[in-house]
Amino acid sequence: MLIRIPAPSAVRSSEITPESTYRNRRRFLADMGLGAVGLLAAGCSEAKDAPAPAIAGAAITVGKRSERAGGETVTPIETVSTYNNYYEFGTGKDDPARNAGTLKTRPWTVAISGECEAPGTIDLDALLKPHAIEERIYRHRCVEAWSIVVPWDGVPLADVLKRFKPTSKAKFVAFETLYDKAQMPEARWAGIELPYVEGLRIDEAMHPLAFLSVGMYGKTLPNQNGAPLRLTIPWKYGYKSIKSIVRIRFVEQMPPTTWNKLQPSEYGFYSNVNPDVQHPRWSQRSERRLGELFKRPTLMFNGYPEVAPLYAGMDLRQFS
Numbered sequence: 187m188l189i190r191i192p193a194p195s196a197v198r199s200s201e202i203t204p205e206s207t208y209r210n211r212r213r214f215l216a217d218m219g220l221g222a223v224g225l226l227a228a229g230c231s232e233a234k235d236a237p238a239p240a241i242a243g244a245a246i247t248v249g250k251r252s253e254r255a256g257g258e259t260v261t262p263i264e265t266v267s268t269y270n271n272y273y274e275f276g277t278g279k280d281d282p283a284r285n286a287g288t289l290k291t292r293p294w295t296v297a298i299s300g301e302c303e304a305p306g307t308i309d310l311d312a313l314l315k316p317h318a319i320e321e322r323i324y325r326h327r328c329v330e331a332w333s334i335v336v337p338w339d340g341v342p343l344a345d346v347l348k349r350f351k352p353t354s355k356a357k358f359v360a361f362e363t364l365y366d367k368a369q370m371p372e373a374r375w376a377g378i379e380l381p382y383v384e385g386l387r388i389d390e391a392m393h394p395l396a397f398l399s400v401g402m403y404g405k406t407l408p409n410q411n412g413a414p415l416r417l418t419i420p421w422k423y424g425y426k427s428i429k430s431i432v433r434i435r436f437v438e439q440m441p442p443t444t445w446n447k448l449q450p451s452e453y454g455f456y457s458n459v460n461p462d463v464q465h466p467r468w469s470q471r472s473e474r475r476l477g478e479l480f481k482r483p484t485l486m487f488n489g490y491p492e493v494a495p496l497y498a499g500m501d502l503r504q505f506s
């Protein structure tokens with residue numbers, strides 16, 4: 187994520203410095219406590235041309251498929267699985283693909299608690315069992331202005347949440363990523379407070395577009411993309427799509443979210459993709475689809491106008 191203050195020359199340090207030096211320098215600055223200022227990010231850059239590792243995911247059975255990206259070309263899986271934000275496994279875009287192999291994704295349990303009638307801790311396979319896995323092709327856009335089009339395999343978030351019977355006090359849903367230093371040795375350099383946390387208002391979480399992904403491209407998720415279970419919220423900036431979820435809480439108050447805690451002036455709770463709202467340090471009017479040369483205009487709600495009624499009456503500039 188872009189907490190980096192760009193140098194006036196605007197040349198990315200990793201473009202002029204051998205990667206190893208760049209990484210070491212990041213560590214050095216992280217050591218000095220400057221991680222959050224310096225080096226958290228190499229945004230807006232192209233995916234690397236280096237040969238991608240094979241995608242090891244197991245095939246999953248997918249029922250209904252829906253194209254929800256305006257017929258746009260699907261981004262190659264090699265790109266989507268090698269250009270990631272997953273700070274627990276390193277802050278460079280190619281770090282998660284290299285480092286996330288240490289994450290153990292089975293057995294995996296999810297704890298559901300808070301304002302609901304049927305809380306409990308449930309094994310992931312049991313969590314998924316009643317649901318048919320479907321595939322949704324969604325656009326996905328990072329606040330750093332890169333975007334991808336991905337066939338995600340999973341279940342509507344609402345279908346899973348409803349099973350736990352949220353009460354009328356459940357105004358928001360809070361999500362938490364696993365935080366295990368043994369499995370995530372790079373996490374000490376993340377520069378963000380961990381565990382990673384995110385949240386949605388209950389009506390956003392219940393919207394039919396909100397999705398819980400367990401796979402992509404017909405295979406189980408690569409660890410770097412959030413295995414074994416991640417949110418996919420296509421009308422919001424990528425950081426709302428929290429990875430490797432271990433805890434879901436129904437809560438009455440708006441829950442804290444990772445990037446908002448770190449830099450509230452730059453990352454709002456709602457984080458709806460909105461080309462008219464400038465990020466304090468850069469425009470959000472356009473984006474670069476990974477693998478493409480030219481930028482394209484960014485669409486309101488990332489091209490999912492059906493979510494607009496969720497925000498009727500809200501000032502979408504103030505509530506960014």
Ligand SMILES: Nc1nc2c(c(=O)[nH]1)N[C@H]1C(S)=C(S)[C@@H](COP(=O)(O)O)O[C@H]1N2
Pocket residue numbers: 187266269270271272273274327328329363382410411412423424425426427428429430
């Ligand atoms: N736990 C966790 N989830 C996370 C992140 C992270 O660093 N840690 N990064 C977020 C950001 S900033 C983005 S853009 C998306 C990237 O998802 P992708 O790697 O599958 O494209 O993951 C989001 N989920």
Ligand SMILES: [Mo]
Pocket residue numbers: 187271327328329330423424425
């Ligand atoms: Mo992001």
